[in-house]
Amino acid sequence: MRLWGKIENFLALTGRKVIAFFSGYIEFQHYLKSIFNSFKSLKYLRMRSLYSTVLLQTKYTGLDAVFLISVVALMLGATVIIQASQKFPKFGIDSFIGDLLVLIIIREIGPLATAMIVTSRSGSAISAEIATQKQNHEIRSLELLGIDTKLYIVFPRIIATILSIISLVILFDVVALAGGYLISRLFIFIPPQQFLATIINAFSFEDLLITFLKSLMYGILIPLICCYYGFRPTSAFQIPIFVSRAVVRTLLSVFIVNALISFLFYL
Amino acid sequence: MLGDMENSFLSVRNMSYMLDIHSTLRGISFDLKQGDNIVFFGLENSGIDKICPFISCAIDDFDGDVFFKGHDVKNASYFERNIIRKDMVYLQRGYGLITNMTVYENIALPLRYHSKMTSDEIDFRVNQLIDEMEIDLSRDMRPVDIYQSERLKTAFARAIALNPDLLLAEHPLEAQCVLNVMSVMRSLKKWADSPLKSVIIVAYNPAVFSDIANRFIMLYRGEVVFDGTREEFLSTTNEYVVQYMTFSPKGPMMV
Amino acid sequence: MAKRVFEIKVGLFFIIPIVLMTVFVILKLGYSLSTDTIDVYLKIDNIKMIKDGTAVKVKGYDIGRVVSIEPVYQPELHFLATLRISDQIFLNEDCVAVIQNQNVIGDAIIELRNPVKKGKPLQAGDVVEGIEYVSIEALLGDVHKLLVSVTDTVNIIKDISSDSKQDIRKFLGELSASSSTLSNILDDSQADVVKTMGTLRQTSETIKEISDELKKRPLKFLLKE
Missing domain, CATH: 1.20.58 (Methane Monooxygenase Hydroxylase; Chain G, domain 1)
Incomplete structure (x- = not known):
C-alpha cells in the first residue's frame, strides 16, 4: 500500500511537471504570437518613440559592459594561449596559434561568453524592470495611451541587444586576441605582423558570418525570453522568482542555440 | 437603437459585471454628448471604479456595449482599440508615469508615438504643456524624484498632449492638496468648457468638480441611484446623495 | 548637454567595433592599409597547396596574399590565383612564384623571386608562372x-x-x-x-x-x- 502511494506520488509529480512544461510552452508560444502580431502595429509606430529606450538599453547592455567584457576576454585569451603553449609542441606554433585562437575564441568563446555576460547583466535587469513596471501599472498606462506594449517594450530591447552584442563580440574578440598575443610573448616570440597575418589567414568570411548570426540570435533570444518572464509576475513577491527563471532559461537557450549553430555550420 | 448608439459621441448600454459583492455593476446605461462632462461618485464598493476601465476596455470581460464616435470599443481588435485610445485617454489612478523617463519624456511619449509632428513641434507642444502645468523645474526629473502634485500634473499633461476628445479621469485628486494642483483644475475647467471636449471623472468628492461637470451620477451597489444635472446635484434631496455628501452613517446606504 | 555626451558615447560604442571589423575585412581581402596594392595572377597546375589567404612573400617578407582562385578549363585544367600584393616592392614581369612550405605543419607560402636579369616591372593583371612546386x-x-x-x-x-x-x-x-x-x-x-x-x-x-x-x-x- 505504501509502495503504491509512493508510485502514485511519483506519477502525480511527473504529470504535474509535464503539464507545467507544456502549459509554459503554450504560454510562450502565445507570447511569441502576440509579438509577431504586434509587428502589424509597426505601420502606426514612429521609430523616434523608441529612440530613448534603445539608447538607454544600449548604454546599459553594451557600453556599461565594455570593461567587464574586456577583462573576461583578456583572461580567456590568455588562458587559451597558456594551455596551448603547454599542451602543444613549440615548433610551428606561430602559424598554429592563429588557427587556435580563431577556432576557440572567435568561433565559440567570444559569442558565448558575451551572451552569458549580457544575460547575467542585462537579461536579469530587463526582466526585473518590466516586472516592476507591471506592478507600478506603467505597462497598463502605456496600453491606455494606445501604445502597443509588446512592440514598445520588447522591440527596442531586441534592437539594442542585437547592436550591443555585435559590438561587444567584436570588442571581445579583439581584446582576447590582443591579450592572447601579449601573453603568448611570454612563451614564444611571434612578430606582430606575422601574428596578425596568421589570424587573418585562419579567419574566414564564414566565421564572420556565423559570428554575426550567433550575435543576431542571442540579440533576439535574450530580450525575448527575459521580457517574457518580466511580463509574468502577478505580484511583487514573484518578481525575484521570475527574474531568476529568466536568467537560467535564457542561458540554457543560449547554449542550445550555440550548439545548434556550430552543429549546422561546422559539422 | 444601434444606429443611435453608433452615431452618439459615447454610448454605454447595459454595462454589467459580477465578480463578487464588492465588484458589481448592474445594467448601467448612459449617453454622453460631445462637450458634456460627467462626474461619477459613490462609495468605495459602489462600482464606480469599474466605469473608466470598462469604457476604455482596459478590462473587457463585462456584459453590455460601449460605442465611442461610432466605434464598437468592446468588440474592436487590439489595433483598432489602440487607435481609439488616441481620442479617448484614460488618466488612471496612480497616474502610471513611466519611471525611467523624465517628466519631459513622459509628456512627449504619446506625441512621439502617435503624432506626425516634427521634433520641433513636439518640443514646442511639450514646453507649452509644461508651462501650463507649472512644472518647469522638474522637467528633467524622473517621477520618483518629484512631488505627488507634479506627478498628477505630468500625467494630466501627458493625457491631453494629443488633444483627445474624451478624457477619463479616475480619482485624479486622490491624495492631492487641491491648492497644489490648481493648474490642473484650471486646465480641466478650460477643457470642460470646450464644446468639443468631454470628460468623465470618477471621484469620491464630486463637489470639487461642481463647476466642471454638468452631469452627476451616483452609484450604489452597482446601480445608478442618482443621475442629474449640476443644479439638481447641488439642490438634491435624494437620500443617497444627502447621506453621501453629509458623511452620515444614517441613510439608505449600508457602510 | 548630458544627453548629447551620452549619445556620443553610445555612437562611439558602435563605431569603434565597426571600424575594427572593417579594417579586419580589408586586411582579409588582401588590401594593405599602409601601401597600395595590385592584383596579379598566378598560373598553377594544381591547388593542392594554396588557398584563399595564402601569404605571398619576397625574401621572406610578407607582401600580400591570395584573394581568390579560379579554375581555367581550356586548353587543359589549370588555375589562376589572384595575388593581391604591395606595389612598393619591385618585381619583374618574368619573376617566378615558388610555392613551398615554411615548415612541416605550417601553411604553404608563395615566394616571388626576381630573375637575375632585370626587365620590365610586374604590373596589375600580369600573369606569373608557378614554376616550382615543392610539397613537404x-x-x-x-x-x-x-x-x-x-x-x-x-x-x-x-x-x-x-x-x-x-x-x-x-x-x-x-x-x-x-x-x-x-x-x-x-x-x-x-x-x-x-x-x-x-x-x-x-x-x-x-x-x-x-x-x-x-x-x-x-x-x-x-x-x-
Whole structure:
C-alpha cells in the first residue's frame, strides 16, 4: 500500500511537471504570437518613440559592459594561449596559434561568453524592470495611451541587444586576441605582423558570418525570453522568482542555440 | 437603437459585471454628448471604479456595449482599440508615469508615438504643456524624484498632449492638496468648457468638480441611484446623495 | 548637454567595433592599409597547396596574399590565383612564384623571386608562372621510400662479401651525406612522421654499426668473407 502511494506520488509529480512544461510552452508560444502580431502595429509606430529606450538599453547592455567584457576576454585569451603553449609542441606554433585562437575564441568563446555576460547583466535587469513596471501599472498606462506594449517594450530591447552584442563580440574578440598575443610573448616570440597575418589567414568570411548570426540570435533570444518572464509576475513577491527563471532559461537557450549553430555550420 | 448608439459621441448600454459583492455593476446605461462632462461618485464598493476601465476596455470581460464616435470599443481588435485610445485617454489612478523617463519624456511619449509632428513641434507642444502645468523645474526629473502634485500634473499633461476628445479621469485628486494642483483644475475647467471636449471623472468628492461637470451620477451597489444635472446635484434631496455628501452613517446606504 | 555626451558615447560604442571589423575585412581581402596594392595572377597546375589567404612573400617578407582562385578549363585544367600584393616592392614581369612550405605543419607560402636579369616591372593583371612546386608531404613520402630501400640495401651489404670495397666506401660516404640532409630537414620540422623517424633511426643504427666496425677493425671489416 505504501509502495503504491509512493508510485502514485511519483506519477502525480511527473504529470504535474509535464503539464507545467507544456502549459509554459503554450504560454510562450502565445507570447511569441502576440509579438509577431504586434509587428502589424509597426505601420502606426514612429521609430523616434523608441529612440530613448534603445539608447538607454544600449548604454546599459553594451557600453556599461565594455570593461567587464574586456577583462573576461583578456583572461580567456590568455588562458587559451597558456594551455596551448603547454599542451602543444613549440615548433610551428606561430602559424598554429592563429588557427587556435580563431577556432576557440572567435568561433565559440567570444559569442558565448558575451551572451552569458549580457544575460547575467542585462537579461536579469530587463526582466526585473518590466516586472516592476507591471506592478507600478506603467505597462497598463502605456496600453491606455494606445501604445502597443509588446512592440514598445520588447522591440527596442531586441534592437539594442542585437547592436550591443555585435559590438561587444567584436570588442571581445579583439581584446582576447590582443591579450592572447601579449601573453603568448611570454612563451614564444611571434612578430606582430606575422601574428596578425596568421589570424587573418585562419579567419574566414564564414566565421564572420556565423559570428554575426550567433550575435543576431542571442540579440533576439535574450530580450525575448527575459521580457517574457518580466511580463509574468502577478505580484511583487514573484518578481525575484521570475527574474531568476529568466536568467537560467535564457542561458540554457543560449547554449542550445550555440550548439545548434556550430552543429549546422561546422559539422 | 444601434444606429443611435453608433452615431452618439459615447454610448454605454447595459454595462454589467459580477465578480463578487464588492465588484458589481448592474445594467448601467448612459449617453454622453460631445462637450458634456460627467462626474461619477459613490462609495468605495459602489462600482464606480469599474466605469473608466470598462469604457476604455482596459478590462473587457463585462456584459453590455460601449460605442465611442461610432466605434464598437468592446468588440474592436487590439489595433483598432489602440487607435481609439488616441481620442479617448484614460488618466488612471496612480497616474502610471513611466519611471525611467523624465517628466519631459513622459509628456512627449504619446506625441512621439502617435503624432506626425516634427521634433520641433513636439518640443514646442511639450514646453507649452509644461508651462501650463507649472512644472518647469522638474522637467528633467524622473517621477520618483518629484512631488505627488507634479506627478498628477505630468500625467494630466501627458493625457491631453494629443488633444483627445474624451478624457477619463479616475480619482485624479486622490491624495492631492487641491491648492497644489490648481493648474490642473484650471486646465480641466478650460477643457470642460470646450464644446468639443468631454470628460468623465470618477471621484469620491464630486463637489470639487461642481463647476466642471454638468452631469452627476451616483452609484450604489452597482446601480445608478442618482443621475442629474449640476443644479439638481447641488439642490438634491435624494437620500443617497444627502447621506453621501453629509458623511452620515444614517441613510439608505449600508457602510 | 548630458544627453548629447551620452549619445556620443553610445555612437562611439558602435563605431569603434565597426571600424575594427572593417579594417579586419580589408586586411582579409588582401588590401594593405599602409601601401597600395595590385592584383596579379598566378598560373598553377594544381591547388593542392594554396588557398584563399595564402601569404605571398619576397625574401621572406610578407607582401600580400591570395584573394581568390579560379579554375581555367581550356586548353587543359589549370588555375589562376589572384595575388593581391604591395606595389612598393619591385618585381619583374618574368619573376617566378615558388610555392613551398615554411615548415612541416605550417601553411604553404608563395615566394616571388626576381630573375637575375632585370626587365620590365610586374604590373596589375600580369600573369606569373608557378614554376616550382615543392610539397613537404611528397618529399617526406619519397624520403620514407628511400630510407626503406637504403636500410634494406645496408642490411644486404652487411651480409655480402666485401668484393666491392671501393663501392662500399663510396656508398657509406653518400649515405652519411643523405643522413645529414635528412637530419637537417627533420630538425626544421618536427613532424608527426613517426614512420619516417623510425626508419631513419633504424638506418642510423645500421650506419653506426658499420662505422664503428670500420673504425675499430678496418682491415677485418674490409676483408671480411
